[in-house]
Amino acid sequence: MAMRYPKEQLNTLTVQLAQAAGLSADEALLFADALVDADLHGVSTHGLSRLSIYLRRMELGLIDPKAPLRVDRQRAATLSLDAANGVGQVQAMKALAMLIPLAKQSGIAAATIRNSQHFGALSYYCNYAATHGCILIAATNCEPAMSPTGGADAFFGTNPIAASFPTGKGFAVKIDLSTSAIARGNIIAAAKKKQPIPLGWALDPDGQPTTDPQQALIGTVLTMAGHKGYALAMMVEMLSGVLSGAAVGSEIGSMYKNLDRPQNVGHFFCLLHIDAFMEYADFIRRVDATIDSIKSGRKLADVSEILVPGERSARIALENSRLGVPIGPETVKELEEWCGRLNVPFALTQENKQVTV
Numbered sequence: 001m002a003m004r005y006p007k008e009q010l011n012t013l014t015v016q017l018a019q020a021a022g023l024s025a026d027e028a029l030l031f032a033d034a035l036v037d038a039d040l041h042g043v044s045t046h047g048l049s050r051l052s053i054y055l056r057r058m059e060l061g062l063i064d065p066k067a068p069l070r071v072d073r074q075r076a077a078t079l080s081l082d083a084a085n086g087v088g089q090v091q092a093m094k095a096l097a098m099l100i101p102l103a104k105q106s107g108i109a110a111a112t113i114r115n116s117q118h119f120g121a122l123s124y125y126c127n128y129a130a131t132h133g134c135i136l137i138a139a140t141n142c143e144p145a146m147s148p149t150g151g152a153d154a155f156f157g158t159n160p161i162a163a164s165f166p167t168g169k170g171f172a173v174k175i176d177l178s179t180s181a182i183a184r185g186n187i188i189a190a191a192k193k194k195q196p197i198p199l200g201w202a203l204d205p206d207g208q209p210t211t212d213p214q215q216a217l218i219g220t221v222l223t224m225a226g227h228k229g230y231a232l233a234m235m236v237e238m239l240s241g242v243l244s245g246a247a248v249g250s251e252i253g254s255m256y257k258n259l260d261r262p263q264n265v266g267h268f269f270c271l272l273h274i275d276a277f278m279e280y281a282d283f284i285r286r287v288d289a290t291i292d293s294i295k296s297g298r299k300l301a302d303v304s305e306i307l308v309p310g311e312r313s314a315r316i317a318l319e320n321s322r323l324g325v326p327i328g329p330e331t332v333k334e335l336e337e338w339c340g341r342l343n344v345p346f347a348l349t350q351e352n353k354q355v356t357v
Contacts, residue, residue, distance in 0.1 A: 003332070007040060007324075009348050010039070011036050012347070014048065016344045017051070017055065020342035020344050021055050021065055023087065027090045031089050034120050035048055035120060041313040041316055042320070044327075045183055050118070050120065052337075052338060055338055056259070062259065062261070062263075065087055068084055068086070069082070070084055078109065078111065079112075080245070081114070082115050083115045083116035083117075085264075088116045088119025091113065092269075095267075096129065099111055103134055103276075107277070109270075109271045114246035115264055116263070116265045116267055118143075118265060119265075121176065122140065122176050123176035125138055126163055126174065126176065133274050135163060135272040135274060136271050137161075137162075137269075138269050139160065139240050140267045141247075141252065141266050142252065144249060145180070146179070146221045146223055148230050152203065153250075155249045155250060156237060157184075158221060159232070160236070161232065162176035162177070163175050165287055166283075167284060168284045168287070170314070172314075174313065180222065180223055181221065181223065181229070182201045187202060187216050191213035196212065196213070197211055197216060203216070204219040205218050240265075247264035294306060324350075335348070
């Protein structure tokens with residue numbers, strides 16, 4: 001059973017732990033905001049549950065908290081960037097800070113990033129771009145977890161792709177999906193809780209369907225929609241891994257298993273400045289009209305409301321801002337342990353509201 005904690009306390013504690021691990025004050029703020037925002041929006045698989053492994057890899061020297069973001073190649077509005085094995089969330093936000101002015105000047109800007117890490121939820125970066133009048137199309141490859149259709153060996157990561165679109169509705173239309181049948185973080189969460197997973201999520205090491213999360217983690221995740229998910233995973237691998245110069249497929253280091261080498265994950269960002277295509281106000285009006293049209297359509301008998309992508313997570317974020325952010329007991333225990341190791345005071349106050357996660 002998860003307990004709720006004030007967002008501000010979670011941010012402060014994460015900032016303190018990140019600084020103790022070597023990040024600067026400004027970069028610790030970026031890192032903490034990206035992690036806590038995932039929990040705030042109900043994406044706990046990409047939030048503070050990942051903090052322990054990030055800190056562990058920093059401790060082992062596998063992530064450099066002081067790494068610069070290097071420009072390998074630049075043309076008018078394109079960047080080839082080297083994250084230099086830095087913190088993925090921090091380097092991605094630095095890349096966006098470079099891309100947004102380029103997009104506003106040229107209408108479109110794109111970047112590849114190599115030598116990076118797992119960097120949390122793609123929607124965080126897409127939503128950030130939406131607040132700056134831009135549409136970000138983002139993709140990343142990941143450590144091997146998913147086999148190609150017809151194969152039994154893991155080659156692709158869950159290889160997500162995402163985009164967000166600003167609206168006048170108080171939330172962004174947000175598309176953020178892995179190309180697997182399920183995000184691998186859900187299998188990791190089930191393994192931590194010692195709970196079975198549904199059939200159709202994964203195969204065991206022998207290529208057989210399994211409900212055992214431990215077998216799934218050493219086996220492979222299934223692609224979404226069969227060969228269509230495989231094709232999308234290949235597209236993400238080409239843009240994020242091949243084009244960036246990052247590791248590809250089985251060359252990518254496992255965040256949890258390979259505690260002896262960097263991951264060398266690759267990312268791809270393509271940023272569109274809305275004003276280059278039409279007046280921003282006109283775009284918002286058209287987006288809102290599209291949403292209204294979708295929501296006014298006929299509903300199935302057991303459906304009370306048609307939601308658009310991003311609406312549910314925005315409502316969850318509002319509720320969690322008011323009631324406190326749910327954090328599972330396993331994650332709280334990890335936070336407490338790291339506070340002890342890094343001499344950071346453990347200062348979290350439960351809101352005395354339990355929530356099932």
